[in-house]
Amino acid sequence: MNQASKRHMAEVFQALNSLRIAVGDLEQxxxxxxxxxxxxxxxxxxxxxxxxxxxxxxxxxxxxATLATIGEATGETGKL
Known part of the structure; x- marks a missing residue:
């Protein structure tokens, strides 16, 4: 996985984390x-x-989980 891919993957994980927080706030x-x-x-x-x-x-x-699988399949084994 090249640097651009790693950066994009990290951005998507960050967006998902923000989404999780927003959904939790809305739920409350x-x-x-x-x-x-x-x-x-x-x-x-x-x-x-x-x-x-x-x-x-x-x-x-x-x-x-799907993104983590993509990361593993493309050679990124660390936690994003």
Missing amino acids: IELARIEPLEGQQTVDSRQSLAQCFLNLHSAIADIE
């Missing part, structure tokens, strides 16, 4: 706004919203 804001519903037949909005954010965090982790 949105979950704080949800009021619990009463009754057994209601959809749990808080649980549904939490699952959506869990999916976002998982997607970010998947992207990071």
Whole structure:
């Protein structure tokens, strides 16, 4: 992996880290706004919203894992 590739890879990892933080901040804001519903037949909005954010965090982790695989395949073995 040449220097330009390493630099771009590091920039992408940095962007993903910023995205993870922003998603976490948004998650806290949105979950704080949800009021619990009463009754057994209601959809749990808080649980549904939490699952959506869990999916976002998982997607970010998947992207990071894929980029790490690319780094290994191209000869970059260190932690980016």
